Amino acid sequence: MKPYTKVIPTKIRPELREWILATASAGHGVPDLLRLMKESGYDPVQSRRMVSEVLKIPLAAMNASTTKPSGRRPRHPEAPMVAIDGQTIRVALSVDAPPLRVLDGLLSAEECTALIELARPRLQRALTVDSHGQHQVDETRTSQGMFFTLGELPLIQTIEKRLADLLDMPADHGEGLQILHYRPGQEYEPHFDWFDPTQPGYAAITAKGGQRVASVVMYLNTPDEGGGTGFPALGLTVTAWRGSAVYFAYESGDQSSLHAGLPVLRGEKWIATKWLRERPFQR
Numbered sequence: 024m025k026p027y028t029k030v031i032p033t034k035i036r037p038e039l040r041e042w043i044l045a046t047a048s049a050g051h052g053v054p055d056l057l058r059l060m061k062e063s064g065y066d067p068v069q070s071r072r073m074v075s076e077v078l079k080i081p082l083a084a085m086n087a088s089t090t091k092p093s094g095r096r097p098r099h100p101e102a103p104m105v106a107i108d109g110q111t112i113r114v115a116l117s118v119d120a121p122p123l124r125v126l127d128g129l130l131s132a133e134e135c136t137a138l139i140e141l142a143r144p145r146l147q148r149a150l151t152v153d154s155h156g157q158h159q160v161d162e163t164r165t166s167q168g169m170f171f172t173l174g175e176l177p178l179i180q181t182i183e184k185r186l187a188d189l190l191d192m193p194a195d196h197g198e199g200l201q202i203l204h205y206r207p208g209q210e211y212e213p214h215f216d217w218f219d220p221t222q223p224g225y226a227a228i229t230a231k232g233g234q235r236v237a238s239v240v241m242y243l244n245t246p247d248e249g250g251g252t253g254f255p256a257l258g259l260t261v262t263a264w265r266g267s268a269v270y271f272a273y274e275s276g277d278q279s280s281l282h283a284g285l286p287v288l289r290g291e292k293w294i295a296t297k298w299l300r301e302r303p304f305q306r
């Protein structure tokens with residue numbers, strides 16, 4: 024019978040350690056390293072442990088980064104524009120990594136106003152998901168928010184259908200639309216929208232719908248000053264402009280999609296956020 028795998032420190036020859044470091048610095052990712060090691064006759068399980076140790080990547084994160092994406096991925100909208108249902112959505116800015124688009128005219132002024140008025144009576148202090156999968160009040164996120172359930176109202180269905188057509192992702196891959204309201208001084212500190220595979224709650228959070236694969240932050244009003252969405256790794260700030268949106272896609276562990284709701288300096292800020300999952304998600 025096969026004994027349980029004991030966690031013993033892996034002995035790694037200095038030459039191999041150096042080779043792993045050099046190959047990784049030359050731009051080869053973990054899947055490449057593991058393939059090359061396999062070709063040189065190394066045991067795959069041992070190789071994973073050695074690469075994990077040398078590159079200081081937790082094993083769970085390595086597993087997530089090397090499993091083939093099993094779920095669906097959105098289609099990134101292409102410039103100059105996408106026409107959906109008589110609505111012309113302009114692609115005002117494109118970034119390659121992460122795939123990011125600024126979308127002008129995604130929502131009409133009337134839709135923005137209607138969303139705000141529907142959400143206003145239902146606002147609560149915004150929560151974040153902690154490492155155990157529990158929703159928590161979080162000091163890094165001082166805004167107030169609420170969720171619409173999937174397809175809750177005709178307006179919500181219209182917007183969900185538009186996003187589904189725009190991104191070629193079935194509407195049921197979306198989490199319910201979230202509305203957030205920021206007052207002056209309020210912000211959402213830099214964070215990733217993907218769930219961290221090394222956190223203990225990861226399995227629970229992703230049991231339904233799998234990993235998040237993209238976000239669409241839609242601006243429902245234009246703050247008087249501040250309140251854009253910042254992407255520190257890109258040196259990019261997207262202006263919060265009524266009816267516009269920023270779309271960005273990512274894989275688990277991606278660092279380039281770090282982003283923040285920048286402090287509102289004057290006026291207020293309303294957004295609607297749609298998070299897309301790799302598999303159908305129903306709440």
Ligand SMILES: O=C(O)CCC(=O)C(=O)O
Nearest residue numbers: 211240251252283284296
């Ligand atoms: O407020 C923003 O601009 C960003 C919001 C955000 O990052 C989110 O809802 O996940």
Ligand SMILES: [Fe+2]
Nearest residue numbers: 214215216282
């Ligand atoms: Fe976010």
